[in-house]
Amino acid sequence: MEGITGNIATIGYGLATLGPGLGLGMLVGKTQEATARQPEMAGPLRINMFIGMALVEALGLIGLATGFLF
Numbered sequence: 788m789e790g791i792t793g794n795i796a797t798i799g800y801g802l803a804t805l806g807p808g809l810g811l812g813m814l815v816g817k818t819q820e821a822t823a824r825q826p827e828m829a830g831p832l833r834i835n836m837f838i839g840m841a842l843v844e845a846l847g848l849i850g851l852a853t854g855f856l857f
Contacts, residue, residue: 803850810843 818836822829 799853800851803853804847807843807847807850810846811840814839814843 814836818832821832
């Protein structure tokens with residue numbers, strides 16, 4: 788039986804990308820749904836969506852950094 792080569796951090800980063808990926812999908816989907824329901828609120832919703840996207844992407848980058856650190 789051959790040994791497994793590689794780094795366990797790659798598995799950790801793969802798991803760390805699941806959360807932000809699902810979060811971004813839900814965030815954009817719900818924003819599109821809200822814009823379809825009330826088109827006059829598209830501007831404020833877009834601003835809030837971009838702020839939320841930045842926060843969700845920060846989680847992905849933290850997951851990447853911890854994968855390299857540990």
